[in-house]
Amino acid sequence: MAKFRPLGVVPLGDCAAYVEFSRTLDLQVNSMVQRLAVALRSRGLPWLRDVVPALGGVALHFDPAFEGNVLELAAELAAQCLKKGLPAAKEFESEIELPVCYEAEFAPDMDEVSKKTGLAAGEVAKRHAAAEYRVLMIGFAPGHAYLGGLDARLAVPRRATPRAQVPAGSVAIANDQTVVYPYAISGGWNVIGRTPLAVFDAGRPRPSLFAPGDRVRFRAVTGKEFARMAEQQ
Structure with missing residues (x-):
């Protein structure tokens, strides 16, 4: 792991530090x-409260009572782990299949995506469901997963005007990624479908369906199948 050297360590308030390895999306660094x-x-x-991986680095959150230098210790801990060797991704990643309805009722931006890509709505849905995605990070909101692996033909910019509220379970695309909105929140990505599954539930032992590193596939379902699955939630 010697080839991975941090660019620096950035303070995140008094009790956290971000060990940065890349400022752009590098899939090897992300993994x-x-x-x-x-x-x-x-x-x-015991004094390390949480560890949060991001696109190109990792944040270490320390107990407020910790009296050491969090920047120096964060760098030291990262270096120790890299020297010792890291676990293989297959030891912790999961494979997830998510049903998605791409029909017009759940895809308010499908027509605009079709215009920008030159692909029919059915082809957009087909290409989106054909790819395998990997969770790059959880961010913006709890349970909000950024997924890499989007078909290059589907790469479109974010909406010019974000929506004040995007329905829970909405599947959306922008640039080279796709996201699944964990609950009703604001957002500016292009919504092309929706899943009937609850992707975030604070009452579950693992609230978020997704975790960094998980492999994700989407499976197209009809409106009737969507309604049936939604009733079972």
């Missing part, structure tokens, strides 16, 4: 920081 986060958590340090 590494996810594995690094697992290695850091596995040490079971």
Whole structure:
């Protein structure tokens, strides 16, 4: 792991530090920081409250009572884990299949995406469901997963005007990624479908359906299938 060297360590307030490895999306770095986060958590340090992997780095949150230098310690802990070796991704990642209805009722931006890509709505849905995605990070809101692996033909910019509220379960695309809105929140991505499943539930042992590193596939379902699955939630 010697080839991965941090660019620096950035303070996040008084009790947290961000060990940065890349400022752009590098899939190798992204995979590494996810594995690094697992290695850091596995040490079971009582004063390390949380470890959060991002696109190109990892944030370490320390107990407010901790009196050491959080920047120096964050760098030291990361270096120790990299030197020792990180767990393989297959040891912690899950495979998830998510049913999605791409019909017009659930896809308010499908026509606009079709115009921008030159693809029929059915082809947009087909290409979106054909790809395998990987959770790059959880961010913006609890349970809000950013998924990499979008078909290059579907790469479109964000909406010019964000929506004040996007329905829970909405599946949307922008640039080279796709997201699934965990609950009704504001957002500016292009909505092309919706899943009937609850992707975030604070009452579950694992509230978010997604975790960094998970492999995700979408399966197209009809409106009737959507309604039946929604009733079972």
